[in-house]
Amino acid sequence: MSANYTTRRRAVTGLRFGLLAVALVVFLFPFYWMFKTSVEPTDAVYGDVGLLPGGFTFTHYEQAFSVGFHESVINSLIVAIGTTVLTTVVALIGAFSILRYRYPGRGGAAKLVLLTYMFPHVALIVPVFYLAAQVGLLSSPIMLIAMHTMLALPFCMWILMAFLEDIPRELEEAALVEGASELGAFARITVPLSYPGIIAAGTFAFIMSWGEYMFAFVLMRESASHTVPVALHQLLGAYAIDWGLLAAVSIIATVPVLALFWLMAKYLGEGIAKGTGVV
Amino acid sequence: MSFADQFAFRDRLEGIERKGTLIGIALVTPAVALVLVTIVYPFLNAVQISFTDLGTGQFVGLEHYQWLVSHDGFWTFTWYSIVWTVGNIVLQGAFGIGIALLLHEKFFGRDAIRTVMLVPFVVPTAVTAITWRWLFNSSYGPLNYWAVEFGVLSGAVNPLTETSYALATVTLVNVWRWTPLVALVVFAVLQTIPQEEYEAARVEGAGLLQEFYHVTVPHLQGSLTILGLLGVLLTFNIFDMVWLLTEGGPVGVTTTLPVFIYDIAFNLQNIGRGTAVSVVLFLMLVAFVVAYFQQEEFKGGTFG
Amino acid sequence: MTKIELDHVTKEYGSLVAVDDIAIEFTEGAYTMILGPSGCGKSTTLRMIAGLETPTRGDVLIDGEVVTDQPPRHRNLSMVFQSLALWNHKSVRENMGFGLQMEGVDKEERNARIEEIAAVLQIEDKLDQPPSELSGGQQQRVALGRSLVRKPEVILLDEPLSSLDEKLRLEMRTELARIQQELGTTFVHVTHNQEDAMTIADEILLLNEGEVQQFGPSLDLYHEPDNEFVADFIGSPSINLFDANIVENGAVRLDAGGISLDLPERHRDQYLSVPRSDVRVGVRPESMYLGDDGESGWPAFSATVDVVETFGDYNWYYLQSDLEESLVSQSANVNVMNSLSRGDEVTVRVNPESVHLFDPKSGEAYF
Numbered sequence: 001m002s003a004n005y006t007t008r009r010r011a012v013t014g015l016r017f018g019l020l021a022v023a024l025v026v027f028l029f030p031f032y033w034m035f036k037t038s039v040e041p042t043d044a045v046y047g048d049v050g051l052l053p054g055g056f057t058f059t060h061y062e063q064a065f066s067v068g069f070h071e072s073v074i075n076s077l078i079v080a081i082g083t084t085v086l087t088t089v090v091a092l093i094g095a096f097s098i099l100r101y102r103y104p105g106r107g108g109a110a111k112l113v114l115l116t117y118m119f120p121h122v123a124l125i126v127p128v129f130y131l132a133a134q135v136g137l138l139s140s141p142i143m144l145i146a147m148h149t150m151l152a153l154p155f156c157m158w159i160l161m162a163f164l165e166d167i168p169r170e171l172e173e174a175a176l177v178e179g180a181s182e183l184g185a186f187a188r189i190t191v192p193l194s195y196p197g198i199i200a201a202g203t204f205a206f207i208m209s210w211g212e213y214m215f216a217f218v219l220m221r222e223s224a225s226h227t228v229p230v231a232l233h234q235l236l237g238a239y240a241i242d243w244g245l246l247a248a249v250s251i252i253a254t255v256p257v258l259a260l261f262w263l264m265a266k267y268l269g270e271g272i273a274k275g276t277g278v279v
Numbered sequence: 280m281s282f283a284d285q286f287a288f289r290d291r292l293e294g295i296e297r298k299g300t301l302i303g304i305a306l307v308t309p310a311v312a313l314v315l316v317t318i319v320y321p322f323l324n325a326v327q328i329s330f331t332d333l334g335t336g337q338f339v340g341l342e343h344y345q346w347l348v349s350h351d352g353f354w355t356f357t358w359y360s361i362v363w364t365v366g367n368i369v370l371q372g373a374f375g376i377g378i379a380l381l382l383h384e385k386f387f388g389r390d391a392i393r394t395v396m397l398v399p400f401v402v403p404t405a406v407t408a409i410t411w412r413w414l415f416n417s418s419y420g421p422l423n424y425w426a427v428e429f430g431v432l433s434g435a436v437n438p439l440t441e442t443s444y445a446l447a448t449v450t451l452v453n454v455w456r457w458t459p460l461v462a463l464v465v466f467a468v469l470q471t472i473p474q475e476e477y478e479a480a481r482v483e484g485a486g487l488l489q490e491f492y493h494v495t496v497p498h499l500q501g502s503l504t505i506l507g508l509l510g511v512l513l514t515f516n517i518f519d520m521v522w523l524l525t526e527g528g529p530v531g532v533t534t535t536l537p538v539f540i541y542d543i544a545f546n547l548q549n550i551g552r553g554t555a556v557s558v559v560l561f562l563m564l565v566a567f568v569v570a571y572f573q574q575e576e577f578k579g580g581t582f583g
Numbered sequence: 584m585t586k587i588e589l590d591h592v593t594k595e596y597g598s599l600v601a602v603d604d605i606a607i608e609f610t611e612g613a614y615t616m617i618l619g620p621s622g623c624g625k626s627t628t629l630r631m632i633a634g635l636e637t638p639t640r641g642d643v644l645i646d647g648e649v650v651t652d653q654p655p656r657h658r659n660l661s662m663v664f665q666s667l668a669l670w671n672h673k674s675v676r677e678n679m680g681f682g683l684q685m686e687g688v689d690k691e692e693r694n695a696r697i698e699e700i701a702a703v704l705q706i707e708d709k710l711d712q713p714p715s716e717l718s719g720g721q722q723q724r725v726a727l728g729r730s731l732v733r734k735p736e737v738i739l740l741d742e743p744l745s746s747l748d749e750k751l752r753l754e755m756r757t758e759l760a761r762i763q764q765e766l767g768t769t770f771v772h773v774t775h776n777q778e779d780a781m782t783i784a785d786e787i788l789l790l791n792e793g794e795v796q797q798f799g800p801s802l803d804l805y806h807e808p809d810n811e812f813v814a815d816f817i818g819s820p821s822i823n824l825f826d827a828n829i830v831e832n833g834a835v836r837l838d839a840g841g842i843s844l845d846l847p848e849r850h851r852d853q854y855l856s857v858p859r860s861d862v863r864v865g866v867r868p869e870s871m872y873l874g875d876d877g878e879s880g881w882p883a884f885s886a887t888v889d890v891v892e893t894f895g896d897y898n899w900y901y902l903q904s905d906l907e908e909s910l911v912s913q914s915a916n917v918n919v920m921n922s923l924s925r926g927d928e929v930t931v932r933v934n935p936e937s938v939h940l941f942d943p944k945s946g947e948a949y950f
Contacts, residue, residue, distance in 0.1 A: 027395075098307060124322060127321035127325035168666055181656060229406075
């Protein structure tokens with residue numbers, strides 16, 4: 001039986017690597033294809049299908065610049081950075097408050113914020129559009145930043161609570177007895193110690209905001225205010241779709257988040273594991 | 280506690296504890312305020328609008344809702360939404376758990392694979408949609424080319440524009456996007472299973488399937504019921520992927536309720552009816568959550 | 584020097600009373616230990632002095648001033664935590680200088696004072712490392728240094744020795760006592776270890792279930808325990824306790840299951856004033872002697888040796904007798920008794936001057 005058993009386990013290992021390889025190809029091939037298209041000359045884009053690029057050119061990237069795609073990149077950067085900063089600050093102080101202090105309404109506040117990710121956000125597009133129109137914030141990054149912060153807040157707060165829970169209260173108390181105020185201890189001790197959580201939350205917020213389409217589509221009506229996903233969709237709606245250009249702008253839209261993800265993968269992974277470890 | 284003691288207690292709240300209370304409330308206020316401004320107020324506003332004719336500003340009672348229930352499209356789109364949601368959850372669950380199990384045993388490069396696999400989740404949905412539209416392109420896309428080349432298809436077909444395949448295709452692309460995250464979360468849960476339990480099962484003579492059934496499954500069950508609930512809520516409300524791939528077409532076969540809401544409110548410019556659909560969608564999900572928690576396994580559960 | 588006072592302080596968590604109406608004045612400039620078993624409220628008491636907890640009722644006074652509602656930073660005290668609570672994102676120097684920085688002391692003076700204290704604690708070559716790179720004993724010194732550098736009026740210590748191994752613990756214990764004596768700062772030190780308390784404290788506050796059992800100079804708790812709990816908690820090995828009756832039979836004697844102990848005649852009136860005849864009797868193991876040589880006036884009984892534990896310079900003998908099922912005894916003069924082993928019959932003599940009598944119901948000491 002033992003030989004049979006060992007063979008079977010070996011076969012399973014072989015199967016494991018085979019299936020993982022297939023999964024990796026399935027998950028990555030589409031992006032390779034997009035990259036390939038983005039650097040091919042136009043005639044190759046519409047020519048025979050081959051695994052390798054049929055030539056190499058930056059034409060599509062130059063074209064992306066000439067159709068003003070970089071403006072949407074700037075808009076997206078403003079929104080995503082604004083969202084990242086706001087989400088991180090609000091989530092951090094909120095998580096700290098809920099974990100460290102006792103006050104009436106604390107449990108309610110925690111539930112209100114943490115359970116919003118169960119709320120059907122699509123039910124908000126009409127009233128939020130209406131609200132933005134009323135207060136004159138259509139096509140303004142402010143309203144979009146607020147919506148994106150709302151979207152990222154529950155998970156970021158969840159992550160930060162998981163990280164803050166691991167910081168012993170005594171570290172803050174030591175600062176209190178050494179003469180720090182409550183907020184002083186928070187700023188000088190808690191914040192520096194929770195930086196992996198802050199990075200994870202910030203990375204998540206940035207990636208979420210950069211790719212968010214629904215609210216950006218509904219709120220950013222003027223073309224000068226379009227963020228990257230909206231601008232992408234706009235190009236897709238053109239009469240004659242230029243796939244070389246679309247591939248190039250897709251790559252441009254992907255590189256910032258991919259780079260960020262690559263740099264912060266360690267923290268984000270830890271954050272996701274911590275944030276969901278409780279599930 | 281005497282009367283005087285109660286006064287002492289009142290005084291106490293003037294001191295450290297009151298200060299802590301104030302700081303605590305101050306620090307949580309931005310988060311709460313944000314939720315109030317971006318969710319609670321707009322949604323309450325939506326409820327009000329759904330009873331109003333925005334053109335005249337008059338209260339019209341249940342008019343929008345009456346239109347809704349008598350509108351055949353609404354029921355069809357609800358059905359599409361259910362198909363879309365169930366398809367997504369079942370496939371994401373199956374593939375996600377499968378991949379998580381493949382990663383469960385330690386091997387060289389596992390962490391790298393885990394990281395790389397998340398790429399589809401990180402990339403903006405708009406890019407994903409464009410990419411798949413290009414891959415499915417019937418004239419120049421590689422998938423059609425190869426399918427015809429290898430004799431799988433007799434002629435090129437763009438499944439996103441075929442009424443019989445569109446909903447399935449949109450579902451599959453969304454499954455492709457979310458599966459890595461499901462896999463990662465399930466993987467995190469699997470990591471919490473003590474290795475000893477597997478070893479014990481092996482010592483008792485369990486094979487791989489028995490190990491899976493007797494050790495892995497019981498550990499996953501609790502997490503999966505919660506993940507399943509969250510997955511249903513998130514998936515039911517997805518607008519971007521569907522819209523970016525098909526805009527609800529062809530001839531409405533991929534119009535799920537979120538797309539329907541956008542369509543009525545923004546393309547047909549009927550805000551009242553759009554909000555009515557939103558409110559109904561919200562109520563459907565509330566009903567679903569309530570029903571879900573009514574299940575026996577949630578009685579006395581820790582969630583919520 | 585600073586006087587700390589607890590004015591009828593009570594701390595409740597919901598229905599749980601952690602600290603029950605403590606009214607104490609700590610002696611200025613003394614080394615005070617707050618001692619008790621786990622869950623007795625000793626840490627809560629310390630944290631209320633620090634300002635990390637607010638009493639439910641009552642007040643904390645520092646130098647006669649009510650500070651109950653003041654945050655820790657307005658109390659001019661420092662604290663060494665059980666976990667040490669060192670900040671690993673800061674260097675040792677930054678850890679130690681934190682309090683001075685909060686006070687607004689400029690960098691130059693800060694460094695001078697850090698280095699002065701670091702020299703005393705022998706960690707001057709570790710100042711620019713993070714605490715996590717230091718050994719347990721060095722980390723302990725950093726934590727202490729962080730408190731000392733600011734020269735606070737009061738230093739609170741919450742089980743600072745519990746994380747150290749035995750040898751280091753004894754070393755640090757001695758050093759704490761030495762530093763306290765040199766500086767004259769008021770030390771309030773929480774511990775569950777009665778030996779630490781007895782060896783270095785000037786005075787001990789013994790708590791149990793949130794209530795004061797006894798407060799006073801350490802030796803008072805040893806020699807004149809206020810109740811059975813104190814007698815039992817203080818001293819190692821623990822005091823022998825058993826039931827007995829007071830009978831007057833010419834002399835006053837304790838009668839316990841066939842064994843009688845005649846009590847000293849000069850305390851006769853006090854014994855006879857005990858309101859009931861059944862009592863609990865406590866005799867410290869070190870007040871009992873084996874063998875029948877020596878002063879013959881002492882009451883004696885015979886017993887069988889059950890277990891012998893040897894420590895080198897002294898032994899512990901676990902005895903079986905009619906008096907009680909088991910009894911702990913100790914011999915200081917090992918030379919005589921070294922040859923005893925299990926099963927040996929032995930005569931046990933009791934120093935009647937060190938017999939304690941307690942009320943069997945309340946545990947209060949009669950004598």
